[in-house]
Amino acid sequence: MQQPILRVARPTNDIDRVADFYTAGLGFAVLARFEDHDGFDGIIVGRTGCQWHLEFTHQHGVSVEDAPTKEHLLVLYLPDRDEWSAAVAGLHAFGATPVTSENPWWDHHGITFEDPDGYRIVLQNAAWG
Structure with a gap:
């Protein structure tokens, strides 16, 4: 029986820039990419063999706002x-600078x-649960 897979999807105005953050900065792999799929371009990134991945899309002719709050988090537990x-x-080598968490x-x-x-990503040096 196949295991469920979690995909977190969100829009962006610059697929390449956000994909670089997750691939070059965090070492995620590009799992798939698509162009002009019913007016959308996208990229799916993650870690090979994991039961989750992230999808970033851009709808042609549409501009999206940045993250609505500092509490929109993606947390990676890395024990x-x-x-x-x-x-x-x-992420430091990529040029990303840490920020103080709202929480x-x-x-x-x-x-x-x-x-x-x-959007904020937390690299948590702990096990979940």
């Missing part, structure tokens, strides 16, 4: 310290960054 450190280093909980065991659209 292995070396893996967490590598993810943080990758201080995330700063206790993690580091928060903003992607090019203003």
Whole structure:
């Protein structure tokens, strides 16, 4: 039986810029890309073999606003310290700067960054659960 897969999808005005943040910065792989699918372009990124991925789309002729609040978070639990450190280093090397979390909980065991659209990603050095 196939396992369910979680896809988080959201619009962007600049697919290449946001995709670079997640691929070059975080080391995600490009899993798929499409152009002019009923007026939409898109890219799907993630980690090969994981049961989740992220999709970024752009609808032709439509402009979207940046993230509506600082509490729109994508949290990655990375309990292995070396893996967490590598993810943080990758974003630093990409040129991303950490930001203080709106909710201080995330700063206790993690580091928060903003992607090019203003959405925040928390790299949490802890196990979930």
